[in-house]
Amino acid sequence: MESAVSVRGLTRHFGEIHAVDGLSFEVTPGELFGIVGPDGAGKTTTLRMLAGVLRPTSGDAVVQGVSVVRDPEGVKHHIAYMSQRFGLYSDLTVRENIDFYADLFLVPRKARAARLERLYQFSGLGPFESRLAGQLSGGMKQKLGLCCALIHEPQIMLLDEPTFGVDPISRRDLWLIVHEMVARGITAVVSTAYLDEAERCDRLALLHRGALLALDTPTAFQQRLAGHIQSLRSDAPRRARDLLEQHPAVRHAVLFGDVIHLTLDDPRHDWPAVRAALEHGGVTILEAGPAEPSLEDVFIHLVGPGGVTHE
Amino acid sequence: MSLPRLWAVARKEIVQLRRDARSLYLAFILPLILLVLFAYAITYDIRNIEMAVLDHSLTSESRSLVDAFESSGYFTVVTHLTRYDEADAVLGGGHARLVLVIGPSFALDLAARRRTPVQLLLDGADANSATIAQNYAEAIVAGYSADILLEGRQLQIPAAAESRVWFNETLESRNMIVPGLVAVIMSIIAAMLTALTIAREWERGTMEQLAATPVHRLEVVLGKLVPYAGIGLFDVALAATVAVVLFGVPLRGNLLLLVLLTLLFLIGALGLGIFISAAVKSQLLATQVALMSTFLPALLLSGFIFSIATMPFVLRAISYIVPARYYVTVTRGIFLKGVGVDVLWADATAMVIFAAAGLSLAMGVFKKEIA
Numbered sequence: 001m002e003s004a005v006s007v008r009g010l011t012r013h014f015g016e017i018h019a020v021d022g023l024s025f026e027v028t029p030g031e032l033f034g035i036v037g038p039d040g041a042g043k044t045t046t047l048r049m050l051a052g053v054l055r056p057t058s059g060d061a062v063v064q065g066v067s068v069v070r071d072p073e074g075v076k077h078h079i080a081y082m083s084q085r086f087g088l089y090s091d092l093t094v095r096e097n098i099d100f101y102a103d104l105f106l107v108p109r110k111a112r113a114a115r116l117e118r119l120y121q122f123s124g125l126g127p128f129e130s131r132l133a134g135q136l137s138g139g140m141k142q143k144l145g146l147c148c149a150l151i152h153e154p155q156i157m158l159l160d161e162p163t164f165g166v167d168p169i170s171r172r173d174l175w176l177i178v179h180e181m182v183a184r185g186i187t188a189v190v191s192t193a194y195l196d197e198a199e200r201c202d203r204l205a206l207l208h209r210g211a212l213l214a215l216d217t218p219t220a221f222q223q224r225l226a227g228h229i230q231s232l233r234s235d236a237p238r239r240a241r242d243l244l245e246q247h248p249a250v251r252h253a254v255l256f257g258d259v260i261h262l263t264l265d266d267p268r269h270d271w272p273a274v275r276a277a278l279e280h281g282g283v284t285i286l287e288a289g290p291a292e293p294s295l296e297d298v299f300i301h302l303v304g305p306g307g308v309t310h311e
Numbered sequence: 312m313s314l315p316r317l318w319a320v321a322r323k324e325i326v327q328l329r330r331d332a333r334s335l336y337l338a339f340i341l342p343l344i345l346l347v348l349f350a351y352a353i354t355y356d357i358r359n360i361e362m363a364v365l366d367h368s369l370t371s372e373s374r375s376l377v378d379a380f381e382s383s384g385y386f387t388v389v390t391h392l393t394r395y396d397e398a399d400a401v402l403g404g405g406h407a408r409l410v411l412v413i414g415p416s417f418a419l420d421l422a423a424r425r426r427t428p429v430q431l432l433l434d435g436a437d438a439n440s441a442t443i444a445q446n447y448a449e450a451i452v453a454g455y456s457a458d459i460l461l462e463g464r465q466l467q468i469p470a471a472a473e474s475r476v477w478f479n480e481t482l483e484s485r486n487m488i489v490p491g492l493v494a495v496i497m498s499i500i501a502a503m504l505t506a507l508t509i510a511r512e513w514e515r516g517t518m519e520q521l522a523a524t525p526v527h528r529l530e531v532v533l534g535k536l537v538p539y540a541g542i543g544l545f546d547v548a549l550a551a552t553v554a555v556v557l558f559g560v561p562l563r564g565n566l567l568l569l570v571l572l573t574l575l576f577l578i579g580a581l582g583l584g585i586f587i588s589a590a591v592k593s594q595l596l597a598t599q600v601a602l603m604s605t606f607l608p609a610l611l612l613s614g615f616i617f618s619i620a621t622m623p624f625v626l627r628a629i630s631y632i633v634p635a636r637y638y639v640t641v642t643r644g645i646f647l648k649g650v651g652v653d654v655l656w657a658d659a660t661a662m663v664i665f666a667a668a669g670l671s672l673a674m675g676v677f678k679k680e681i682a
Contacts, residue, residue: 014682053522054681073679076525087520091330092323103319104524148520 002065004029004156004187005050009059012045012210019045021210022059027189029155032182034201035191036295038303041207043191044084047160050189051081064155077105080149084160086141088148090134094125097133098148105152112151119147122177139170146177157181157188163197175200195295204295208303221298230262230271231291235284243281247274252300261297316526320534324508328538337503338539342546343553345496350489350558353616357443360385363407365392368417376413376429379455385447398432408434409444421459478647486561489554490646491615493547494576494638498609499602501543501577505584506594506601508535509677513592522679532673536581543577544570554646563649569642572655575662576638580605582669589677609635637661 005027012020020042027033035043048054050061052072060069064078088097098119102112120126123143128136133144142162149157159178163171175197182188190201198204199218206214206221214221228251234240237258244253244262249270251263264270267290278285328334362380366373380386389407392398398410412430414420420427431448433441479486512518521531551569554560587604588597611617612626613635619627630636637658644650644658652659 048519048681051523053519053679073525073527076523079523081520081523083516083519083523085516085519087516087518089323089327089517090515091327096323096326100319100323101524103322104316104521104526106313106315145520 002029003027003062004031004064005033005189006062007046007050007059008061010046010049010056010061011058012042012049012054013057018210020049020056023207023210023212024059025205025212025215027187029187030182030185031187032178032200032202033187033189034198034204035189035207036193036195036198036204036299037207037213039193040209042210043207044160045210046207047081047158047189047191048083050075051079051158052076053081077152078155080146080152080154080157080159082142082145082149082157082159082162084164086145088133088141088145091132093130093132094136094144095129097144098151101148102151107152115151115153119150122180123147124173137167137170139166139173142166142170142174143177146174150181155186157186157190159188159190161191161193163192163194171197195299198295206299206302213302218295221295222293225263225293225298225301227290228263228265228267229291229293229297230264230267230274230288232260232262232288233258233286234260234278235286236282239281240278240283243278243283244274247277249274252297254297254300256294256296261291261294263297263301312527312529317530317534317537320526320531321537324535324538334504334507337500338542339546342496342500342550345499346489346492346550346553347557349492349496350485350554353484353488353492357440357447358385359387360409360440360444360447361389361407362386362409362411363390363392363398363401364388365395365398365410365412367415368413370418372418372421373413376417376452376455377411379451380411380448383447383451385444385451402432402434405434408437408440409448411448485558486647487643488615489558489560490642491613491639493550493554494635494642495609495613495615496550497543497547497573497576498580498605498613498635498638500546501539501580502584502587502601502605503598504539504542505535505581506588506597508539509585509588510592510594510597514594519681522681526679528674528677528679531679532582532585532670532677535585536578536670536673539581540574540577543581544573547573551646560646562646564645565649565651568651568655569645572638572641572645572659572662575659575666576634576641579634579662579665579667579669582666582671582673586669586672586676589673605635608633612636613639615639634661634665637665 003026007023007025010020010023023046035046037043045054049056049068050063052068052075056069060067063075066074066078068075092100098116107115123146125140125143125147128140133141136144146162157178163174166174178188178190192198201218203215203217204221205212232240237255237260241253241255241260244250244260249264251265253260253262264274275285275288328338364377366377377388381388386409390401392401392410395412398412401407401410410432412432414427414429417427417429429452431445433445435441512521551562555562584601587600591597591600609615612630612633614630615635619630619636622630640658641655644655
């Protein structure tokens with residue numbers, strides 16, 4: 001089956017900065033494809049190029065059979081693109097915004113009422129139809145963004161951190177909409193900085209400094225560290241973390257609340273020594289045991305702690 | 312090119328405009344304020360010039376000369392002086408702009424048919440007004456002298472110029488100013504109106520979303536231009552009404568021609584505004600650039616205030632690329648002279664070129680692309 005999105009050596013430089021560098025991946029039709037990575041990894045630049053609003057320096061991406069290099073305007077008929085920053089008109093009402101985008105995509109008048117009805121159902125925006133977009137909450141704004149992007153019934157959604165800065169309830173609602181659309185056969189490419197959201201995707205591309213670091217299903221990612229993660233709770237979590245980071249057998253130690261996840265090459269062999277070192281350092285261990293690796297564990301393992309910031 | 316999409320952009324622009332007090336003010340109130348302010352402020356006609364009289368003669372002859380000044384309508388005697396040194400204070404203090412000094416032997420000299428000088432002291436600080444006042448005063452004195460020469464006689468003057476002024480019969484400077492003013496004001500307003508539009512979309516982040524739709528660049532540019540062209544036409548109509556009704560400026564030419572040429576001018580000026588807006592992508596900067604690139608040239612190099620024919624070569628050359636130059640000629644021609652395409656064809660051609668240039672510039676620089 002032909003790919004919905006086919007990225008081939010996609011590259012974009014901004015002067016000296018290589019925002020995206022030789023990126024290649026395939027997205028199969030109907031897939032919920034996630035792009036994750038730390039800030040500055042190139043997620044936004046990639047999605048902008050896929051949407052035809054940013055010209056690649058080299059390489060190409062074929063979206064629904066159309067090349068973004070040869071025919072950037074042609075791509076736009078097939079996609080629903082939502083930029084990271086709210087991009088609708090805050091001085092137009094909810095309905096005026098949707099109508100404007102329906103007009104731009106030449107959605108036939110006859111089809112509109114039914115589509116609007118359905119979008120209002122998903123988004124719960126119906127009661128706010130005549131409210132100015134600028135007066136909506138952050139979550140509502142994003143839902144409106146989705147409605148405007150979906151009014152022409154595209155085959156592919158390109159969403160750039162759709163839940164950025166949105167409250168947890170609205171985040172859940174937004175993902176319900178995304179899942180609903182994917183269930184209808186739409187392909188979705190979604191970037192996110194939230195790894196709990198990344199777990200919802202069929203496959204994940206992990207970007208780091210503009211390059212593809214790994215591409216896998218969330219489960220497969222987690223399997224990469226299966227058996228390497230030890231979880232521990234102590235009376236002095238920060239001090240414990242600092243001690244662990246200095247220990248030669250510990251690959252990574254990450255604090256989640258008051259629980260530390262540490263990655264060890266061979267827990268069975270290394271753990272007793274690590275434990276002894278902690279207790280020697282004056283840390284009382286309250287609870288410890290093997291743990292399921294989270295995506296965060298894996299990504300920190302792959303990217304290194306602090307992502308791009310440590311260089 | 313799809314008309315429904317173009318119309319969608321235009322409609323969106325209208326809705327936004329309706330909700331934006333600043334743009335409404337710029338579109339509808341500012342042109343009127345400028346028109347009325349400038350029309351009253353800029354005038355070359357000088358009436359009721361304050362004058363002082365130092366009459367050493369104090370005879371019926373000297374009084375009749377003073378009467379000649381007063382009855383002309385151009386001068387008002389505000390004070391009578393008794394000593395020569397008072398003239399300095401009166402002129403220096405700005406109480407009078409002209410002092411008429413009549414010597415003690417005025418009546419005697421006249422009776423003896425001798426030449427008798429009268430002195431005019433003028434405040435030259437405002438050279439323009441002083442020159443005009445001087446011309447008026449000399450004309451009055453000359454007329455007075457002629458009356459005396461002709462008293463009780465018949466004189467045949469062999470050749471006399473009988474002037475008659477056409478197009479602005481009363482030489483009312485307001486008649487000349489107001490039509491030109493409409494042109495100057497519209498140059499500024501039109502560019503300012505559209506200077507905001509594209510930059511606003513970039514600043515508010517709406518351009519990225521718009522760029523990801525299949526809307527064509529031409530649809531965006533024209534969609535943004537159409538509502539403002541409508542507003543511009545409305546402004547000109549309003550200004551023309553004010554000119555005719557409030558200032559009594561004659562409108563002699565073909566209204567349809569005025570509308571057509573105005574539309575061409577507006578397309579060029581609005582296109583220029585879009586070009587600036589798309590080029591600088593910042594509302595503040597775009598407004599400033601639009602103001603600078605239209606206001607001074609339109610004011611100084613359009614022939615509105617200073618005659619282009621008397622400018623140095625370099626300025627005259629530059630004036631050819633100032634669109635307001637042609638539009639000033641058009642408005643004056645149609646308002647005052649009632650001329651048609653047979654006379655204005657060159658200016659009309661310039662307008663067509665300007666309109667095409669404005670649109671091409673806008674299209675050339677506006678890209679549906681980030682960075």
